[in-house]
Amino acid sequence: MGIRGLGLDICSISRIQRILDGPRAEPFLNRVYTEAERALCGRRSDAASAYAARFAAKEALVKALGAPPGIRWKDMEVRRQGGAPYFALSGVALEVMEARGLEAFLALTHDADVAAATVVLQSKGD
Template sequence: MGIVGLGLDICSIDRIQRIMSGPRAEAFLNRVYTQAERAVCGQRHDAASAYAARWAAKEALVKALGAPPGIRWKDMEVRRDGGPPYFALSGVAKEVMDARGLEAFLALSHDAGVAAATVVLQKRGE
């Protein structure tokens, strides 16, 4: 069947840095990122870039899925584990992916002050 969903998003690294430097930083980080993501991003010298890439990844997945109702930011955790980035899903994101029999492929990039993510969805096993 091939590709059944495609999502692309870019995020300004400066925008994330401004949020992280502002009074609502903790509320934003707690709402959008899992504890595991915060542990990884928070220890990096380019934390804003890492957070921006994960924001773009989550937005790209939502777009690829067609913005299912009830999906939450923390339903989509971006992991690396020494290889290419991938999603660990929970909640509505996992329910939708499982119900549709989908798997997601994720690519991240950073350059010129932006982070970008592309998500390709395909049926499992194809």
Template sequence: MAVASDSVGLGVDIVEIERMARIIKRSPAFTEKVYSAAERAYCDGHAHPEVHYATRFAAKEAVLKALGTGFSEGIGWLDVEVRRTSKGRPYVVLTGRAREVAREMGVREIPISLSYTHTDAVACAMAITDESVAAQKRRRDPMEELTRQFKEARSFLDELPANEGGRE
């Protein structure tokens, strides 16, 4: 299946949890520069906050890779925030320049997936644009297309005059 390169952006990032722990220990102000108050409260509310800081850091990077910008075009760390629904599903909120860039690109949704092991945190993000949704609607399901073609052929056969005399 071919998809236009401007229709969907994909970003993946991985962060070493121990490296994040060292950064936080060395420079406590790091968390205030990179994470919103809500993100800090969430991370600090866990027994191993470095795991959650690393996961959110990976998510911010993955989102900006999906947008194709990285931290350029005036986008800052706080322009990408990871939140959770009441059921715990993570989602992204864009503000500032990140939101402007996403709107300019026609991005309508950025689903994310977060995971971690005992050593690494990983995040995946997909920037889904209005164009990608429209392209999906234009594509036909192969079975629906086959059914349509069959009905069209059957209709054509039904319209042929009956053979008089039984000969072909």
């Protein structure tokens, strides 16, 4: 069946840095990122860049899915194990992907003050 969805998002790294440096850092981090994402990003010297890339990835997936109602930030966890980044999904994100028979492919990039993510949704088995 081929490509079933495409999402692209960019995020300002300095915007995320301002949030991290401000009084709303903890509520923002708790609302948007899983514990595993926080542990990984928080120990990096370029934490704002890592958080921005994951924020862009989550936004890109939501766009690719057509913004399904009820989806939550923490339904989408960005992971990387030695290779390409990928999503570990739960909640509404997982339900929608399974109901539609989809798998997601994720690409992340950073340059200057921008982090970007592209998500391609494909029918499973294609």
